[in-house]
Amino acid sequence: MSTPTMDDAAKVLADPKAYTDEAGLHAALTHLRANAPVSWVEVEDYAPFWAITKHADIMEIERANDIFTNSPRPVLVTRQGDEQQAAVGIKTLIHMDDPQHRDFRAIGANWFRPKAMRALKDRADELAVQFIDKMAAEGPECDFVQQVAVNYPLYMIMTLLGVPESDFASMLRWTQELFGSDDEELQRGTMEESMGALLEMFQYFTELTASRRAEPTDDLASTIANATIDGKPLDDIETVSYYAILAAAGHDTSSASISGGMAALLQHPDQLARLRNDMSLMPLAVEEMIRWTTPVKEFMRTAQRDYDLRGTRIKAGESVLLSYVSGNRDEDVFVDPFSFDVGRDPNKHIAFGYGVHFCLGAALARLEINSFFSALLPRLEWAELAGEPAHMATTFVGGLKHLPIRYRLRA
Template sequence: MTSEDRGAGAAGVDVFDPNLYARGVPHDAYRRLRDEDPVHWQEEYEVGGWPAGPGFWAVTRHADVVRVLRGPDEYSSWIGATQIRDPDPADLPFIRRMMLNLDPPEHGRLRRIAAKVFTPRRVERFAADVERHARLLVDGIAERGECDLPADVTDEYPIQNLADLLGIPEQDRGRILGWTNRVIGYQDPDHGGDVPRGPDGAPVNPRSPAMLADMFEYAHTLAAARRRDPADDLMTALATAEVDGRRLTDPELSMFFFLLVIAGNDTVRSGLPGGVMALLDHPDQHRRLLDHPELLDSAIDEMLRWHPPVLSFRRTAARDTVLAGRPIATGDKVVVFHASANRDERRFPDPERFDIARRPNDHVAFGDGPHVCLGAHFARLQLRIFYREFLWRLPDLEPAGPPARLVSNFIAGIKHLPVRYTPVPRSDVR
């Protein structure tokens, strides 16, 4: 397909550069694309030491995003996986073992295993531990009168919860943050550092099997230990689960562990400070929530609409198709922008109004279709428990400085969020 075939579209609009997102989600650019060019050809140029790619279709309207996410026959997760940047062809067969990167019917087998072990009942059994973690972390900053919310509290919170759920021993829990920063934050100089390069000088993708060998080795060591000595945790369930008489293969177990540790951690890690930031930016809604705690669940949905942890996901066209009047060729990359869909005027009345009582609220923060987030229930549980502990104990919370955002066109990460509040005593309950 030539540039003429793709059309001029909204000239000059860029939603690719990860550095843009460090300055704030480009909602003005999204709005222009939704209005003028809802399926927009986006060049994929060299940035941050990473080479240029072939470009992709940026999908920005809610209805089109949902169509792509619900249509694996047309828009495949398997062909090129689900990240904007193309994986090394040598890595692709391994990466395709992850449930996130499979299409039906193969996706269904892993999803059935996941549904069997990652049940709401199992998650709810950990609620008391989640409450304890939230209370102790807030205790750690309650008497100070100020803190950096991500660095002091919310980076640690989902790690502790995931480690309990998976059965990762206390002494190993620090690894989760290192793995997540390496994979999610590779575009950010604070997390990724220098771009790793192979013997030929080419950059090495931090999601490649070679770069994840330490994580996979740990996963198999833990799984073997759980088979010998079962416990009431998710890793035991994964290591022993069967569907249709088959257990997870070693590569499937590796990628399942990757998905839980990375996606399960960073969704909450990004969502929590993003939700607090939304309340601080809308003090009337903050006060409304404090006065009406029964609105917490709808407030969490509005926080997720306003600040979805995942900005975008990629698919690949499995055949020639047409989306919003644009011809899409077989093999083209198609990237859906959750953060744009959640502000689409065609779906949400007055979408630039932050309203904690918004109903209905059909946001796509957890995706849609066959790949809708498996851990959404656990994520909501963590969000609900943390906000209940944090917001009402520190009711006069206010910003103490500007936020620092992650350099990423994938995750809406908040690296720093300084806040101040009236100091309060630590809780008496441990």
């Protein structure tokens, strides 16, 4: 088996600022798919890893979850970040492997099944109208990300958890600081200070657990607080980790898809007109918005034994980075992948992952995006960009952090 030399283009995957320049990022990833789809990456401050950029290879590794495990390195962070996460002892679903992952996933699974989503649809539609009414009142200009997109999915996931509205602002701040730790505008400060946001969230959810155990209620928080595995209740780290991943990932991913979807429609007015004229395309348009934005940029896996991929030997103990951003532009899978097509069908995107770790909240994300744009487009008389969109610096979860728009809405 041959071992390729490092391709410098792969360094973008460990550069948070690279994700603020979509043209440059995609140019590098296109090069990698064509010339070095399995590429060794060594970057200062990071433990080395293999960059996996082809759709088929990402799916192959996702399927082999007994060989490529989430533990001990589920996401790309610096060596210091690896050490700090290990010290805190986080145990979210993305840190787990089967059978533990299967058991913990089952705790919240019923809340995200089709029956539960049908029950949530009225709430999703109601909130969509409320935020579009706010857009109308605050118009004719707004920062669509900060005034709309970050709040709508936050209200949805907090409603599901049963968190009081008075705490929504704190939750938004914590999630933005956690996922924005690589962005100079959003970060709290040093790595240690950023970990403070995590600890504050942990403290909040520890108190929520105690409250739900003392007085159970009909919400997801109560389900988590009172869950048992093998007859034993979850410990503090396990319950808090469960809340944290749902609150943070369940908010930021949908926010990125909605804001990125809005930007894509404004940047492709032909597709906006097409969708407005045929709203039956909405389910396909939602999938295309998710593919186009790919809010979760990557996950890491660690090989438990030697594995051969495209003639390259990945050795036991080595990490691989699954670049979903690259996989969702793979020319071998998508016809004209750099075209935004609201009627794209089929659309085999992997923005929600694949296999046993497929995103638990995928149905909720689809519901939110569908409800929002189904409410917005019939009222949207016209809209245009009012400035340059700005992307968050990140290597994990994120999208636009600012989207200035100018618009007119029907009452």
